[in-house]
Amino acid sequence: MILSLSGLCLRSTAQEIKYIEYDLDNGLHVILHQDKRAPVVAVSVMYHVGSKDEDPQRTGFAHFFEHLLFEGSDNMKRGDFMKIVSSNGGQNNANTSQDRTFYYEIFPSNQLELGLWLESERMLHPKIDNVGVKTQNEVVKEEKRLRIDNKPYGKFAENIFTHLFEGHPYSWQPIGSMAHLDAAKLDEFIAFFKKYYVPNNAVLTIAGDLNIEKTKDLVAKYFNEVPKGMPVVKGSFELKPIARQIVDTVYDANIQIPAIFAAYRVPGMKSRDNKVLEMVSTILSGGGSSRLSTKMVDEKKTALQVAAFNYTLEDYGAYITLALPNNNTSLNDLLIDIDAEVVRLQTDLISESEFKKLQNQFENGYVSANTTMIGVAENLSNGYTFHNKNTNDLNEQLAQIKSITREEIRDVAKKYLSKDQRIVLYYLPKK
Amino acid sequence: MKKIFTLAIAALFVQAVSAQKLDRSQKPKPGPAPTITFADPVIYKLPNGITVLVVENHKLPKISASYSIDAGPITEGEKAGVIGLLGGMLNEGTTTQTKAQFDEAVDQMGAEVGVSASGGQASALTRYFGDAFLLMADALRNPSFPQASFDKLKSQSLTNLKSSERSATAISGRVVNALSFGLNHPYGEFETEQSINSITLDDVKAAYKKYVTPSRGYLTFVGDIKPEAAKALAIKAFGDWKGPVLTFPVLTRVSNPAKTEVDLVNVLKAVQSEITVTNLIDLPMGSPDYHAVLLANQILGGGADAKLFRNLREKHGFTYGAYSKTGSGRLQSTFSASASVRNEKVDSAVIEILKEINVMRTKKVSPEMLQDAKNLYNGSFALGLENPARGAGFASSILINNLPKDFYRTYLQKLNAVTADDVLRVSKKYFLHDNARVVIVGKTEMFLSGLKKSGFNIKEFSGYAEPIKMK
Numbered sequence: 080m081i082l083s084l085s086g087l088c089l090r091s092t093a094q095e096i097k098y099i100e101y102d103l104d105n106g107l108h109v110i111l112h113q114d115k116r117a118p119v120v121a122v123s124v125m126y127h128v129g130s131k132d133e134d135p136q137r138t139g140f141a142h143f144f145e146h147l148l149f150e151g152s153d154n155m156k157r158g159d160f161m162k163i164v165s166s167n168g169g170q171n172n173a174n175t176s177q178d179r180t181f182y183y184e185i186f187p188s189n190q191l192e193l194g195l196w197l198e199s200e201r202m203l204h205p206k207i208d209n210v211g212v213k214t215q216n217e218v219v220k221e222e223k224r225l226r227i228d229n230k231p232y233g234k235f236a237e238n239i240f241t242h243l244f245e246g247h248p249y250s251w252q253p254i255g256s257m258a259h260l261d262a263a264k265l266d267e268f269i270a271f272f273k274k275y276y277v278p279n280n281a282v283l284t285i286a287g288d289l290n291i292e293k294t295k296d297l298v299a300k301y302f303n304e305v306p307k308g309m310p311v312v313k314g315s316f317e318l319k320p321i322a323r324q325i326v327d328t329v330y331d332a333n334i335q336i337p338a339i340f341a342a343y344r345v346p347g348m349k350s351r352d353n354k355v356l357e358m359v360s361t362i363l364s365g366g367g368s369s370r371l372s373t374k375m376v377d378e379k380k381t382a383l384q385v386a387a388f389n390y391t392l393e394d395y396g397a398y399i400t401l402a403l404p405n406n407n408t409s410l411n412d413l414l415i416d417i418d419a420e421v422v423r424l425q426t427d428l429i430s431e432s433e434f435k436k437l438q439n440q441f442e443n444g445y446v447s448a449n450t451t452m453i454g455v456a457e458n459l460s461n462g463y464t465f466h467n468k469n470t471n472d473l474n475e476q477l478a479q480i481k482s483i484t485r486e487e488i489r490d491v492a493k494k495y496l497s498k499d500q501r502i503v504l505y506y507l508p509k510k
Numbered sequence: 511m512k513k514i515f516t517l518a519i520a521a522l523f524v525q526a527v528s529a530q531k532l533d534r535s536q537k538p539k540p541g542p543a544p545t546i547t548f549a550d551p552v553i554y555k556l557p558n559g560i561t562v563l564v565v566e567n568h569k570l571p572k573i574s575a576s577y578s579i580d581a582g583p584i585t586e587g588e589k590a591g592v593i594g595l596l597g598g599m600l601n602e603g604t605t606t607q608t609k610a611q612f613d614e615a616v617d618q619m620g621a622e623v624g625v626s627a628s629g630g631q632a633s634a635l636t637r638y639f640g641d642a643f644l645l646m647a648d649a650l651r652n653p654s655f656p657q658a659s660f661d662k663l664k665s666q667s668l669t670n671l672k673s674s675e676r677s678a679t680a681i682s683g684r685v686v687n688a689l690s691f692g693l694n695h696p697y698g699e700f701e702t703e704q705s706i707n708s709i710t711l712d713d714v715k716a717a718y719k720k721y722v723t724p725s726r727g728y729l730t731f732v733g734d735i736k737p738e739a740a741k742a743l744a745i746k747a748f749g750d751w752k753g754p755v756l757t758f759p760v761l762t763r764v765s766n767p768a769k770t771e772v773d774l775v776n777v778l779k780a781v782q783s784e785i786t787v788t789n790l791i792d793l794p795m796g797s798p799d800y801h802a803v804l805l806a807n808q809i810l811g812g813g814a815d816a817k818l819f820r821n822l823r824e825k826h827g828f829t830y831g832a833y834s835k836t837g838s839g840r841l842q843s844t845f846s847a848s849a850s851v852r853n854e855k856v857d858s859a860v861i862e863i864l865k866e867i868n869v870m871r872t873k874k875v876s877p878e879m880l881q882d883a884k885n886l887y888n889g890s891f892a893l894g895l896e897n898p899a900r901g902a903g904f905a906s907s908i909l910i911n912n913l914p915k916d917f918y919r920t921y922l923q924k925l926n927a928v929t930a931d932d933v934l935r936v937s938k939k940y941f942l943h944d945n946a947r948v949v950i951v952g953k954t955e956m957f958l959s960g961l962k963k964s965g966f967n968i969k970e971f972s973g974y975a976e977p978i979k980m981k
Contacts, residue, residue, distance in 0.1 A: 117896045118544030154535045161814040166882030168889015187892040192538035217827025225830045229781040332779035336673040367613030380662045383669050439620030
């Protein structure tokens with residue numbers, strides 16, 4: 080028993096991700112990981128800025144920058160960023176969450192220096208002007224139409240988060256408000272950039288076919304001159320507990336089959352309980368033999384689809400269960416069946432065999448998690464950004480998971496998945 | 511049998527890094543071109559027709575296997591949906607274990623096992639792989655076809671159909687193929703409530719007997735396994751499997767419209783319209799045009815740096831993205847350029863897409879554009895090697911498409927030899943402007959008059975590709 084808790088029984092040494100890390104004088108945190116098995120290098124920058132850092136009257140800024148920072152720089156014409164990447168055999172992209180923005184390029188390994196030039200140009204002196212703001216404003220509106228307005232079930236997150244995180248910036252979505260973006264002046268964009276897109280609020284992670292010493296020299300060459308910004312102070316928001324179940328209804332013209340959601344506020348990604356909730360999700364809906372799938376899809380045939388997942392964020396998280404009915408089953412009947420399984424988890428310990436199954440499922444996921452260089456880069460950056468500067472978090476995750484007991488699973492389910500503290504959302508077709 | 515092949519990326523020239531004072535206006539030159547290596551799989555042939563390919567890679571303590579039956583497209587006719595249901599039924603239990611027991615066994619190992627009418631996959635940690643693989647074989651070879659499962663899957667299919675009834679994206683996917691290939695072609699047919707309702711469990715069993723077989727089967731292992739061990743496992747699971755001999759289907763040829771036409775489907779609630787400009791093409795991978803078409807497509811609509819994206823998104827802001835793609839292979843396929851565009855800009859967007867196609871057909875691309883596209887392909891070839899399954903994919907593609915053995919070894923060499931004249935020639939041949947089909951699925955009242963003004967030949971269809979009389 081003691082041995083299994085210590086994590087010593089893991090055979091994970093073969094997969095340990097090795098890395099070095101250090102800070103530049105301007106505060107940029109640098110992480111390097113070498114893997115020469117394929118001629119590939121991933122260059123990434125994670126800025127610790129997301130929609131939760133926005134002014135409530137100017138939502139959508141962080142995501143807007145995901146677009147704006149491809150507009151070019153003092154040394155790059157408008158639109159050349161993506162052209163330079165692809166014409167040199169690379170790929171690039173970026174994504175924005177409530178908590179951070181992640182920019183990256185993947186190149187054949189002889190283009191490492193180009194990747195560093197691109198990311199340092201972006202950090203040092205990007206082109207932020209009215210022409211770029213106007214173009215990207217249209218593009219972001221199209222993105223919203225595509226990903227949210229025209230997408231079946233695309234509005235569930237905003238409708239849940241509005242209630243679940245009332246009083247916290249998580250109450251709005253990263254895409255933000257189009258009216259806010261229309262109203263924003265160029266000065267406001269420039270001020271947002273100067274505040275958050277500074278080396279002391281960023282992690283530069285490079286993974287792949289590289290030479291560590293040479294890469295250190297190149298990083299210094301391109302990033303040393305980026306000036307340090309003001310210290311970034313994160314807002315802190317304490318939310319009042321939800322006292323009674325909140326019920327809401329949303330209508331969507333893109334759907335024919337309704338859905339029901341139940342969402343609970345849970346602790347953020349640093350907490351151990353968050354990991355326990357990942358396990359709860361797997362028990363409920365991970366794989367064909369999971370409890371909800373077996374009962375509702377296979378046995379009772381009342382659900383077309385059923386799922387439980389942990390929407391993990393930095394300050395808090397949302398634990399969401401959902402179902403789509405089959406055979407015209409009523410949404411309330413689906414909710415009753417889901418709730419019964421939640422109560423069973425809160426009351427009875429899972430069996431030893433289920434526990435063993437969980438551990439195998441997580442080990443399999445862990446082994447598969449770091450197969451690409453960009454995946455490794457993101458996981459390393461996540462550790463530093465979100466886990467108290469513990470870059471090694473990715474190497475410790477499996478041991479943490481393995482140390483969670485059956486009793487903890489029961490207790491955490493009981494602590495957070497309470498009916499009084501949740502939002503129930505009826506998601507209905509708009510006639 | 512196992513060979514390691516080496517080549518250099520020709521387009522990414524060798525350059526030394528110089529250590530001068532930093533001039534940021536000069537973007538850095540590439541370092542020495544990396545060496546590209548990929549391993550040929552070890553290949554075995556089983557007496558029942560299954561080809562076994564093994565790529566040994568001990569990077570992670572994990573193995574995956576896939577089985578793929580090269581039956582070609584299957585024409586389902588009035589029973590459209592039967593192959594999908596068959597795929598579902600193969601996951602509903604075997605003669606020795608119920609679905610619940612089967613799923614439990616898979617999950618207990620933390621493994622992933624899934625099968626369909628055209629094959630299956632199994633992946634697991636090394637220590638569990640043998641058992642996971644045998645479960646996949648059991649699902650393929652000994653399905654029990656319980657009636658209750660069939661009823662469940664059928665009702666799910668009907669519910670699913672209903673769920674996408676209003677989705678412009680789903681309607682577009684269905685109608686573009688139906689109009690391009692015709693309703694009697696396996697690529698053009700689609701399932702409906704009526705076709706699903708007409709399917710019986712016996713239909714599913716009959717389809718199983720006909721199509722799930724070792725004939726034309728390719729079994730690929732990738733990961734922490736020795737070739738001999740993989741072969742032994744293949745023989746243990748499939749060695750005594752018998753089934754009908756498949757022949758690759760011969761399909762009726764279909765043609766492009768005599769004159770470019772616009773086919774509309776009205777979706778009242780659509781926020782964006784789906785535009786697809788398409789024509790049929792014949793492009794076997796062994797065709798001398800193949801590499802030139804890849805580059806031409808890249809230049810027109812292969813990504814964020816291509817003409818369509820630059821024009822429709824970056825210049826006009828009509829859309830979040832505009833792309834083109836070309837099919838290839840043994841059968842007729844399509845070239846298509848597409849975008850999801852906000853309703854009020856649909857007519858303008860159609861004109862811009864056709865304009866860019868026309869430019870490709872009439873003007874030689876610049877040397878810079880061509881070189882950029884080549885560089886991109888050279889780069890993606892290198893990036894693709896991160897995936898250890900790549901070598902197996904190359905080998906099975908050579909076998910299936912009957913390509914020369916050195917197809918992938920000479921791939922970049924041939925690609926880098928393509929000229930601007932080649933690109934112009936293939937654009938004319940494969941990207942049609944005067945015989946194209948423009949399919950628009952969206953809120954038609956927002957753009958119909960604009961399209962009419964532009965003088966298009968316009969037809970209207972239902973979401974199921976039935977002609978509607980225009981008002």
